[in-house]
Amino acid sequence: MIEPLIYELSSPGREGVQLPEADVPQTEFPKGLTREGLPLPELSEIDVMRHFVRLSQFNHGVDTGFYPLGSCTMKYNPKINEDTARLPGFAFSHPLQDPEMAQGNLALMYGLQEWLGEIGGFAGVSLQPAAGAHGELTGILIIRAYHLDRGDNKRTKILVPDSAHGTNPATTTMSSMEVIEIASDERGNVDLNALRGHCDDCVAGLMLTNPNTLGLFEEHVTEVIKLIHDCGGLVYGDGANMNALLGVVRPGDLGFDVLHYNLHKTFSTPHGGGGPGSGPVGVLKHLIDYLPDPIVDVIEEGNDEVPPLYGLVRPSKSIGRVKSFHGHFGVAVRAYTYMRMQGKSGLRAVADHAVLNANYLRVRLRDTYHVPYDRICMHEFVAEGCWEDAPEVHAFDIAKRLMDFGIHPPTNYFPLIVREALMIEPTETESIEMLDAFVEAMIRIAEEARSDPEILKTAPHNTPLGRLDEVKAARQLVLCCRPAETNQS
Amino acid sequence: MAYIPHTDEDRRAMLAAIGLERMDDLYDAIPQDVRFPDLNLPDPVSEMEIMGELQALSEANLEVQHVSCFLGAGAYHHFIPSVVDHTLRRNEFYTAYTPYQPEISQGTLQAIYEYQSLMCNLTGMEVSNASHYDGATALAEAVILAYNQHRGKRSKVVLSPAIHPQFRQVVRTYSQGMGLTLVGDESLDNGVEELAGMLDKDTTLVAVQYPDFFGRIEDFSTLGEAAQEVGALLCVVVNPLALGLLTPPSDFGADVVVGEGQPLGIPLSYGGPYLGIFTTRKKYVRKMSGRLVGETVDNRGQRGYVLTLTPREQHIRREKATSNICTNQGLMALAIAVYLSVMGKHGLRKVAELCYHKAHYAAEQIAALEDYSLWHDGPFFHEFAVTCPRPVAEINDRLIDYDILGGYDLGQDYPILKDHMLIAVTEVNSKEEIDDLVAALEEMAHD
Numbered sequence: 001m002i003e004p005l006i007y008e009l010s011s012p013g014r015e016g017v018q019l020p021e022a023d024v025p026q027t028e029f030p031k032g033l034t035r036e037g038l039p040l041p042e043l044s045e046i047d048v049m050r051h052f053v054r055l056s057q058f059n060h061g062v063d064t065g066f067y068p069l070g071s072c073t074m075k076y077n078p079k080i081n082e083d084t085a086r087l088p089g090f091a092f093s094h095p096l097q098d099p100e101m102a103q104g105n106l107a108l109m110y111g112l113q114e115w116l117g118e119i120g121g122f123a124g125v126s127l128q129p130a131a132g133a134h135g136e137l138t139g140i141l142i143i144r145a146y147h148l149d150r151g152d153n154k155r156t157k158i159l160v161p162d163s164a165h166g167t168n169p170a171t172t173t174m175s176s177m178e179v180i181e182i183a184s185d186e187r188g189n190v191d192l193n194a195l196r197g198h199c200d201d202c203v204a205g206l207m208l209t210n211p212n213t214l215g216l217f218e219e220h221v222t223e224v225i226k227l228i229h230d231c232g233g234l235v236y237g238d239g240a241n242m243n244a245l246l247g248v249v250r251p252g253d254l255g256f257d258v259l260h261y262n263l264h265k266t267f268s269t270p271h272g273g274g275g276p277g278s279g280p281v282g283v284l285k286h287l288i289d290y291l292p293d294p295i296v297d298v299i300e301e302g303n304d305e306v307p308p309l310y311g312l313v314r315p316s317k318s319i320g321r322v323k324s325f326h327g328h329f330g331v332a333v334r335a336y337t338y339m340r341m342q343g344k345s346g347l348r349a350v351a352d353h354a355v356l357n358a359n360y361l362r363v364r365l366r367d368t369y370h371v372p373y374d375r376i377c378m379h380e381f382v383a384e385g386c387w388e389d390a391p392e393v394h395a396f397d398i399a400k401r402l403m404d405f406g407i408h409p410p411t412n413y414f415p416l417i418v419r420e421a422l423m424i425e426p427t428e429t430e431s432i433e434m435l436d437a438f439v440e441a442m443i444r445i446a447e448e449a450r451s452d453p454e455i456l457k458t459a460p461h462n463t464p465l466g467r468l469d470e471v472k473a474a475r476q477l478v479l480c481c482r483p484a485e486t487n488q489s
Numbered sequence: 490m491a492y493i494p495h496t497d498e499d500r501r502a503m504l505a506a507i508g509l510e511r512m513d514d515l516y517d518a519i520p521q522d523v524r525f526p527d528l529n530l531p532d533p534v535s536e537m538e539i540m541g542e543l544q545a546l547s548e549a550n551l552e553v554q555h556v557s558c559f560l561g562a563g564a565y566h567h568f569i570p571s572v573v574d575h576t577l578r579r580n581e582f583y584t585a586y587t588p589y590q591p592e593i594s595q596g597t598l599q600a601i602y603e604y605q606s607l608m609c610n611l612t613g614m615e616v617s618n619a620s621h622y623d624g625a626t627a628l629a630e631a632v633i634l635a636y637n638q639h640r641g642k643r644s645k646v647v648l649s650p651a652i653h654p655q656f657r658q659v660v661r662t663y664s665q666g667m668g669l670t671l672v673g674d675e676s677l678d679n680g681v682e683e684l685a686g687m688l689d690k691d692t693t694l695v696a697v698q699y700p701d702f703f704g705r706i707e708d709f710s711t712l713g714e715a716a717q718e719v720g721a722l723l724c725v726v727v728n729p730l731a732l733g734l735l736t737p738p739s740d741f742g743a744d745v746v747v748g749e750g751q752p753l754g755i756p757l758s759y760g761g762p763y764l765g766i767f768t769t770r771k772k773y774v775r776k777m778s779g780r781l782v783g784e785t786v787d788n789r790g791q792r793g794y795v796l797t798l799t800p801r802e803q804h805i806r807r808e809k810a811t812s813n814i815c816t817n818q819g820l821m822a823l824a825i826a827v828y829l830s831v832m833g834k835h836g837l838r839k840v841a842e843l844c845y846h847k848a849h850y851a852a853e854q855i856a857a858l859e860d861y862s863l864w865h866d867g868p869f870f871h872e873f874a875v876t877c878p879r880p881v882a883e884i885n886d887r888l889i890d891y892d893i894l895g896g897y898d899l900g901q902d903y904p905i906l907k908d909h910m911l912i913a914v915t916e917v918n919s920k921e922e923i924d925d926l927v928a929a930l931e932e933m934a935h936d
Contacts, residue, residue, distance in 0.1 A: 001792040002595065006603045006830050016831035017570050019839050023920040027849035030868035033706055035736050039610040040834040045572055048831045052576045052600070052823075059596035061584035069586055076492055077584050080536050085758075086574075089547025092554050095564050095760030096897055098885070104549030105759045118529055130622035130761070133813045137663075144666060167815055169808035174633075176666030179808040217518040248516055253523040268492075272820030273597035274587035274619070274780065276762030292662070320662035324563060324625040324655040324749070325760025337543065343533030346490065353493050355515045360503045376507075376515060403593050411589075431494040432503060458788070463592040466788040473785035473797040477774065479616050480606040 010041035039483045070411035070423025073265035081334035095325040106310035110296040121252025122282030126291045127327040135260025135279030136171040141319045142290040143205045155204035163415045168207045188214045188373035203233035211241045213415040215380035225255040242266040244378035247348030258283045267335035278331035289317040353428035354379040364439045368446045380425035390449040395420040401459035405441040557922035561913025562897035573754045576827045591795045598794035601782045604822040607829045612746040613739025614768035619780035619817035621765030624749030625656040629663035631745045635694035635722045643693035650674040651701035654902040685715040692721040704872030713742025733841030745769045754828025764821035778812030844871035848914035854927040860934035872913045878934045881910045
């Protein structure tokens with residue numbers, strides 16, 4: 001145990017907050033509808049503060065060290081974003097207050113919709129989806145609604161490349177469609193022949209991540225999209241990897257019909273230990289009417305003296321609401337702040353340096369770690385974490401050993417088409433010195449794999465906890481603790 | 490550039506190492522005709538300037554700290570102790586990713602484990618996941634759980650009309666391809682008895698809200714029994730703050746308890762990010778979607794926490810996963826863990842009691858006015874519907890002149906409730922604010 005649980009720190013009778021006394025007459029509680037005990041902990045404020053500060057110290061975050069976690073775009077989260085999101089007018093406005101009294105919020109949301117549309121090449125954007133996977137679900141439901149609305153009822157197949165993130169097939173199933181997996185070719189692209197074999201009038205669409213999860217720009221993207229469109233299907237873009245494309249190419253111009261953005265990757269909003277994210281969806285003109293309800297639109301045009309009047313609007317053939325209220329507004333404020341500060345030139349510079357950093361690491365590491373698809377990559381690349389002359393060492397061990405150098409490991413065992421995959425995404429916010437330090441650590445680990453594999457097999461050594469027993473956790477499920485005196489609920 | 494540390498010299502050295510001459514050479518794989526579009530985006534601004542711009546935008550909004558707020562309807566203005574935001578601002582928490590590497594993520598993992606424990610203890614349920622996006626999506630996930638539990642063989646879902654309208658809309662969006670029939674919410678007359686009457690062997694789940702959208706509280710035990718009889722699951726949508734006072738839904742035989750976590754220390758923030766509570770019985774844990782943290786030990790014998798039962802999840806199961814969800818509302822779960830820890834057993838009870846007493850005082854005063862009456866009798870928590878003498882929008886327009894943010898216009902969702910206002914009262918509303926509301930309502934009934 002490195003820190004007791006909050007319930008273990010509890011002491012009967014302690015209070016952490018002072019509340020005012022009731023200033024109104026008391027009303028009797030309804031009989032049979034109130035509970036006896038309330039099994040919550042009892043602590044003073046200092047106990048609570050110290051407990052959570054201590055817990056925070058057991059975390060690795062972008063602000064504590066390098067975080068080259070592939071496909072997650074762990075870039076620096078500007079501090080100003082945290083301040084703007086907490087401006088009282090944003091943080092203390094109610095989602096159901098009259099839109100005329102929320103014009104600041106709506107103007108911001110409208111601006112963000114417009115900028116995202118411009119960057120992605122899309123005619124309409126919804127900020128409602130709460131995360132990338134939620135954006136995927138929204139996108140696939142839009143594709144489904146589009147076909148059904150045209151009376152095209154037999155399109156139930158969604159084609160998904162084998163390099164795709166697991167959310168793609170899971171989303172397809174969740175939308176009651178059938179997943180057809182498409183193989184990759186030897187250069188890491190979608191295999192055009194395999195794709196052709198599946199293109200028929202039952203295809204609802206293709207889910208394509210571009211750059212793909214190998215960090216490679218799809219070399220036949222134009223042909224791939226044309227094949228799908230020619231058979232009447234639509235193309236969904238997984239925008240997880242948009243960081244490489246800012247100002248470089250617009251997915252809408254390539255022919256993607258619908259795409260989700262990850263504000264928590266590309267647009268610098270913090271990952272928060274696993275959320276909240278935000279997964280806005282952009283669509284070409286023919287899909288605007290299917291966007292989730294609501295989107296922000298101009299109700300009355302403005303002029304030099306009067307700003308436009310914004311309102312919340314339900315698109316005419318909307319798939320419906322995908323969550324309550326208007327999306328993760330607090331996340332939208334952070335992304336807006338970032339985009340406004342970067343501006344046109346800054347966003348292009350983000351892509352340039354993200355791609356530069358990834359390629360620099362690729363060439364510096366490829367003599368030590370085999371890179372199976374070794375060509376100019378985009379914002380990330382995938383190496384193999386194994387060697388023939390160190391048969392007992394796996395990507396997992398390399399990952400654990402990296403922690404001893406104060407570095408968060410790359411994503412491992414994904415994508416599935418590379419053995420012992422190490423997926424490395426440095427992002428644009430890291431300096432050459434940091435990248436060199438990472439390379440040194442990686443080279444040293446490769447040496448240790450031959451000279452002292454045990455040090456890898458037992459890593460990490462310098463972290464508060466050593467390797468955790470995940471099998472035990474799954475076999476003997478312990479998923480919550482009860483208060484010490486218990487039985488009071 | 491503030492967020493990009495490269496100097497000209499760095500760029501030269503790095504390009505040379507890669508074997509390229511110019512930055513643009515990095516993009517040779519991209520079709521030339523669409524490469525480097527001329528984007529219509531504004532020029533950059535400095536940190537100093539953006540703060541001014543956003544300050545101005547934020548001030549174009551009404552905010553609840555500058556008025557007396559009686560608007561709720563699923564999002565509530567409550568007191569949030571300072572400790573909560575000080576914790577959320579810890580860089581180690583908010584700049585971390587999903588805790589895939591437990592050795593360097595114990596802060597996030599233990600906080601989520603504590604969140605799960607607090608949720609189980611508050612709802613009376615056996616298992617809590619690490620949270621969903623919001624209350625509405627949590628309810629949709631409950632429908633999916635039930636559907637999977639019955640292996641897709643039951644196609645009817647019974648929804649109470651007194652569940653938040655937006656929650657019901659989200660369930661409809663999520664389930665549009667699943668071949669489900671959603672019934673029950675077509676008429677406001679469908680109470681517990683009518684809903685129970687709709688249950689049959691084809692029903693996979695029946696869902697009710699507690700307190701319901703109108704603030705009413707009732708005992709759902711008989712509905713729980715009726716559901717059990719036909720093998721359907723009972724889902725109760727809760728306001729978790731009310732559970733500081735009210736009987737936990739586990740006592741009604743709930744199989745799934747979901748809810749909007751916002752009242753527990755999360756700012757209004759114009760509707761999000763919030764958090765979806767999802768708790769259930771242990772026997773459904775393998776059908777439950779979302780992240781889950783479990784206790785274990787490390788190789789040094791120390792207690793620690795990991796993400797567990799990941800085989801349910803999309804990155805392993807792909808198309809066979811229980812859901813496509815691959816995150817939770819990590820930072821919001823942390824907010825709730827801190828809020829409930831610092832409020833504690835006595836604080837949460839007291840907040841719930843204050844809400845209850847103040848709402849009842851307000852209801853009594855308003856009901857005493859000549860032209861207003863309570864739409865329902867029977868117990869309620871901190872929200873109640875009032876029959877008004879004129880359109881709610883008109884009343885609210887006038888109330889704002891008195892710096893009062895009036896209640897929710899129920900006619901928007903329930904045509905039969907035209908001229909009915911849903912009023913929420915919480916611990917932040919003083920007696921003086923309530924008296925002012927009552928006086929203003931009285932005044933505008935007559936002119």
